Amino acid sequence: MNGQTAEELLRETGAILEGHFLLTSGLHSRLYVEKFNVLQHPEYTEKLCEMIANHFKDEGVETVIGPATGGIILSQVTARILGTRSIFTERENGKMTLRRGFRITPGEKVLIVEDIVTTGGSIREVVDVVKAAGGDIRGIGLFVDRSGGHADYGVPGNIVFPLVRLTVPTYSPDDCPLCKEGVPITERGSHHLKK
Ligand SMILES: [Zn+2]
Numbered sequence: 001m002n003g004q005t006a007e008e009l010l011r012e013t014g015a016i017l018e019g020h021f022l023l024t025s026g027l028h029s030r031l032y033v034e035k036f037n038v039l040q041h042p043e044y045t046e047k048l049c050e051m052i053a054n055h056f057k058d059e060g061v062e063t064v065i066g067p068a069t070g071g072i073i074l075s076q077v078t079a080r081i082l083g084t085r086s087i088f089t090e091r092e093n094g095k096m097t098l099r100r101g102f103r104i105t106p107g108e109k110v111l112i113v114e115d116i117v118t119t120g121g122s123i124r125e126v127v128d129v130v131k132a133a134g135g136d137i138r139g140i141g142l143f144v145d146r147s148g149g150h151a152d153y154g155v156p157g158n159i160v161f162p163l164v165r166l167t168v169p170t171y172s173p174d175d176c177p178l179c180k181e182g183v184p185i186t187e188r189g190s191h192h193l194k195k
Pocket residue numbers: 020028029171173176177178179180185
């Protein structure tokens with residue numbers, strides 16, 4: 001496994017899937033990202049978190065934080081490698097917040113981690129939580145940025161470190177090259193997009 005790139009690890013575990021997918025938006029896509037295909041393998045998850053930890057090892061990080069659910073796993077693993085505390089945010093009445101007695105003290109150096117970013121919305125909410133507590137955001141580490149690099153996290157772009165950047169083109173059914181080729185379609189992602 002040594003020497004493999006993050007993208008190779010994600011493809012090997014099926015976290016990045018190629019095919020012909022029907023999204024609940026009704027659009028078709030040739031790529032699908034299923035984060036738990038990698039998160040179910042601690043060995044691979046650790047490898048990816050090591051890449052993130054390594055990138056931020058000189059930032060004096062004191063606490064790693066991620067949004068539930070996937071962010072909890074990344075936070076635990078990354079914090080274990082960095083030797084820091086690990087906490088997570090979760091939603092309460094739709095609002096991202098710190099619960100369970102978690103606190104960030106003013107000036108505390110914080111690393112934010114997340115598995116897959118589509119629009120960056122959840123990360124931006126975590127950024128707000130950390131800023132509101134007076135935390136010092138030293139970086140944001142991501143497994144996959146599938147926004148095509150367009151996500152705005154409300155922090156300087158140079159502290160954001162995605163292991164993999166993906167652009168995922170979507171097609172309307174009338175205009176889908178995969179449909180035209182007769183590639184069978186798979187329905188994916190309904191559980192992600194359901195409101
Ligand atoms: Zn199609």
